[in-house]
Amino acid sequence: MVTSHDGLPLAVDIRGDGAPTLLFAHGFGQTRGAWNGAADALAALGCRCVSFDSRGHGQSGRLPGGDYHMDQFAGDLLALAQAQSQAPVLVGASMGGLLGLVLAGEIRPAPFRALVLVDITPRWEAAGVERILAFMQAHPDGFAGYAEAAERVAAYLPQRRERKREDQLRPLLREGADGRLRWHWDPALLEGVVRESERYQPRLLAAAARVDVPVLLLSGERSDVVSRDTVGEFLKLVPHARHVEVAGATHMLAGDANDAFTRQIAAFIQAVFPGGATCRPAIPQEVH
Structure with missing residues (x-):
């Protein structure tokens, strides 16, 4: 556990000891x-991988009053980034990616x-997000087993x-009274x-238009959260960004196609930091 910027405990895992x-x-x-x-695959390739539960999720702390705001999540992410010995590469899915985008666009030097x-753009498809929220709201009474x-x-x-x-499933569920x-x-x-x-x-x-660090956008071919339109808008805002569509994957990209996902990240790291990375792709992949 580490402590958030405002005192909540955050559950953190660290794998590997390479770079970046x-x-x-x-x-x-x-x-x-x-x-x-x-994280297991990329640590095995030589990266140092840090993952954490956001506040209100998993084993991390919850706010007693339940008054959550996006800036609190951004503050947690910023504190974790600044706690590393060197600025990390952010791998952010959905909400995590949006938080990283805000921080990278608004803070100088970028953290x-x-x-x-990972399958997220500043403007998203409402139908896909509504499907996710519907699932999250669908079982307020929980499950018998x-x-x-x-x-x-x-x-x-x-x-x-x-x-x-x-x-x-055990880490994803809590047993109530x-x-x-x-x-x-x-x-x-x-x-x-x-x-x-x-x-x-x-x-x-606005933040996306100010991002000046290397960017890789990975989208799922079958995603209902991003689309050609939202990807196209993003690439106009961030013209130096690279985009790869992962075949067969949905919004849950890492879980759907983990091997392809990790290969693309390792290849991106080698392209961006050719002389300063120990993380090396097992099978070289073109990133475009």
């Missing part, structure tokens, strides 16, 4: 466990050496071949952060 440091920021409603496969944005939770996840992620096992299992996130998040998200878009668009 990759700081992984998960999406809304996820945990640091979303990065396990990618990140580079950005990897892990089998029921696994069934609901399988219905939400039909592209996944394997159903979640109990050991995979009534014996029922509920998701790991603080329900108060659904009010505060969601309420602010639309108001954040003008700030995100």
Whole structure:
């Protein structure tokens, strides 16, 4: 555990001891466990990988009053970036990517050496976000057991071949006093952060236009959160950004296509830091 900028405990994992440091920021409603496969693979290639649970998620602390705001999450991410011996490469999915974009655009010097944005752009497709929120709001009374939770996840992620096992679900669920299992996130998040998200878009668009570090945008071919239109707008705002569409992947890109995901990150790092990175792709991939 580390302590956030305002005193909340944040659960953190560190893998590897090479260079550069990759700081992984998960999406809304996820945990640091979303990065396990990618962080293990990239640490094995020579990177130092730092992942954490955002406030109100997983094993990190919750605000007693439930008054969450986007700037609090941004403050946590900034503090973790500044705690590294050198500015890290941010790998941010969805909410994590948006927070990184704001910090990279608004703070000088930028707190990140580079950005990897995972299926997110400053303007997103409302239908895809509404689908995610509908799932998060769908089971306020929780589940009778892990089998029921696994069934609901399988219905939400039909592209996944394997159903979640109990050991995979255990970090994602908490048992309440009534014996029922509920998701790991603080329900108060659904009010505060969601309420602010639309108001954040003008700030995100302005920040994107000021980003001056290397950027890789990875999008899922089957994503319903980003689209050709939102990607095109982003590339006009950040003309030096590289974009790769990962075949067959949805918004849950790292989980859908982890091998392709990690190869693209390793190749990007080698392209951007050719002489200063120990993280090397096992199979060279063209990044365009």
